Amino acid sequence: MWQCASCEYINDDWDESCLRCGVDKVTSEAERVLAEQQAAAQAAEDAPVEATQVHELSELEKRILDSPPRAEESAEPKSNPADAQPRARVPRSSGRLQAELHTSADAMLAAELARSRVQEGAQTRPGRSNELAAILIIAVCLLGILAVSYIAWSRGLISLPAPRTANQLDFTSLGFEATPAYPQNEALQGLLASNVRAVRPLKPHAQLLFDCEAAFSRIQTNLAAPGIDQAGIVHQLDVTADLASLLLEDYTRFEEQTVIHNRRIDQESVTVLREQYAARARQLMVILQAAYLMVEDTGHPAFLYTDNIPGVLGKYGRIDASTYPAQWQATREQRHQMELDEQYSDLINELNAWYSTLATLHGQVEAMIRDSGDVGSNRGRLNPAAVKLVVLLDDYAYKIEALNTDFESYVEALPDTRSNTVHDLVEQFRALAQEDHLYCFGSIYQRYAEDRYAELDQYDNLNGHYEYAVLWWPKAKYDYEGVFTKYEERWKELWKGQ
Helix, strand or coil, X not given: CEECCCCCCEECCCCCECCCCCCECCCXXXXXXXXXXXXXXXXXXXXXXXXXXXXXXXXXXXXXXXXXXXXXXXXXXXXXXXXXXXXXXXXXXXXXXXXXXXXXXXHHHHHHHHHHHHHHHHHHHHHHHHHHHHHHHHHHHHHHHHHHHHHHHHCCCCCCCCCCCXXXXXXXXXXXXXXXXXXXXXXXXXXXXCCCCCCHHHHHHHHHHHHHHHHHHHHHHHHCCXXXXXXXXXXXXXXXXXXXXXXXXXXXXXXXXXXXXXXXXCHHHHHHHHHHHHHHHHHHHHHHHHHHCCCCCCCCHHHHHHHHHHHHHHHCCCCCCCXXXXXXXXXXXXXXXXXXXXXXXXXXXXXXXXXXXXXXXXXXXHHHHHHCCCCCEECCEECHXXXXXXXXXXXXXXXXXXXXXXXXXXXHCCCCCCCHHHXXXXXXXXXXXXXXXXXXXXXXXXXXXXXXXXXXXXXXXXXXXXXXXXXXXXXXXXXXXXXXXXXXXXXXXXXXXX
């Protein structure tokens, strides 16, 4: 190592000149000191001597001035011997002497400074060796830690965090308490596990679809949980809105960037992903429909996606989204009917009471018929069970007619509610009344066909039952006429002429 005399930079032994300032290498301490002294002397000679630098001479300086000049200083140009004459000694000027003294002092200072720097460099070299040793020790320690960590990982004692797949959902930031369970989906799992180069661009889309399927399944479960309150429903709608936005944006990237700009992707896998996008859209619609029927405030932004879903999916003509508007309209109508049911709850309760009265009577008659025993005839005469059945059914037919007449009068006074529940209850009562009345009419006529003598008074009431049915249930006229024709013909075949 050697130190540059100009800039004090410490260079390597093989460097011939200073790497910082370019000064040639000084091979020895004496040469460097001499070079510094010469440089200082030259600088002193070049500098002008000012009057302000003159000061009183010391005793040493005076003796030097009085001493004879050196040979080189007294030498003069040779001249003719004849002209040679003794010359008086001319003393040097005080200014020049002062400059020489300053030059000598500067040279001595420069030499002393150079020696001190050389000593400092010699003292710092062992320090640099210590630093290198410390760096080596640290490196060895780090390698040891890495080796121990690898052994622990290979033996299962520690586990590294799983790398995050591209496009993978952050369920915690979306509002899930924990990562939902992933359902079995062989199509998406096959794409995610594939290492085929033509499938790699599709993996981010497959990952998002797989995550959305798990998330949508969890939301459906949460909405179906018993006792869920309005705050819980709103929270599920918030999560659904975020997922719907991510799903539609990803489908747009899938069609515009992945499919159009990448011609080397696997087309069969593209078809599979389109089917998965359609399946996730159906899941999303089911969630929105269920929440729409449960939430009190239907102005949640999540419901706007019922328009965006068919718009985005149908934009590229690859997925059939034409049925979604009709599905949503049906859900809105169902919600409207729920509101009407709440509005006309008292009226609905009354209609239920009317129907319940008729249904109770229906059940009682059925129980009596089961308990009446075997019904039949012997040589044209009905057994007691058959006679009892005819009387029971004729009485039930009259009760139906009376109850139905009162019910129709009640319905005629009802307002136009446009409630499907009100309409259904009215039609439900009419259907049961007409069905039971026709059953009574047909069963009595059946016993009539087996009765050779036809002496029961209930047979005479059949004509009145027929007229009532034609009046109140005109569409059933031909059913009653069919019963009449069938059993009249049978009676004639069995007993006429006997």
